[in-house]
Amino acid sequence: MSRAAAFWGDRRGASALEFGLIAPLFFAFLFGIVEMGLLLWTQAGMQHGAALAARCATVNATLCPTGNPGMITAYASQKAFGLNLPASTFAYSTPACGNQVTASYQFQFPQILNLAPLTLTAASCFPA
Template identity: 35%
Template sequence: MNQGIFRRDRRGATAIEFALLAPVFLGMIFSLVEGGRMLWIKQTLAEVAFSTARCMSVSVACDTEAKQKGYALTRAAGYGQTLIAANVVPAPNTTCNGAAGMSQVTITTAFNSPVTGLLPILPSTVSGLGCFPKL
């Protein structure tokens, strides 16, 4: 059998190249989508934490811990993010980022990704921190 025929035969080369590059390409696409979703959740938590810390400082609507947690849950629901009250930790009159006399709120939530097994670099939790001066 003449092996020169097989060297010149290029049928199927595209399919082989695709089979080699498709997993890398799809991994990059999933990384971008899940990374963007993670950053969106982190930004949402930071905004909700800041808004709750501000409410603690300037409004009587957040004068108790139960009201503060309720405010945070309602605000997060407006962004489509479901939180658990136990994961919202308000701290009135504390030091935040080196400044004393601040209202601080820390929010943590689980980050459940359908591609965690494929992309082990994704975190299992995401958190946000918000501070506002006590007035």
């Protein structure tokens, strides 16, 4: 058997080669799932904080006085599923529907992806 025939018939290292070809795609997919999870968690936290703050403004005048919107937005920030969102993410208003809390946040993807930030929004209105 010639040396070239022996080289092409050799199967050692085939698993390492397959791993080298598939690993970048696998890790990119895994990283994408994690980032999508963080994005959805942030969205859910913002919605939860807005809903609880709008309800608090209606039913608990001591904890969330409507005359002090800063306390309402701070309460919303505290109730956002453990996210460290600043109170300025949330805004309080009193439209026709009652006490409304809205949120807007720029979700920044990791720099390695080089993507523009995605604006997440949430809103909740509780009848007064």
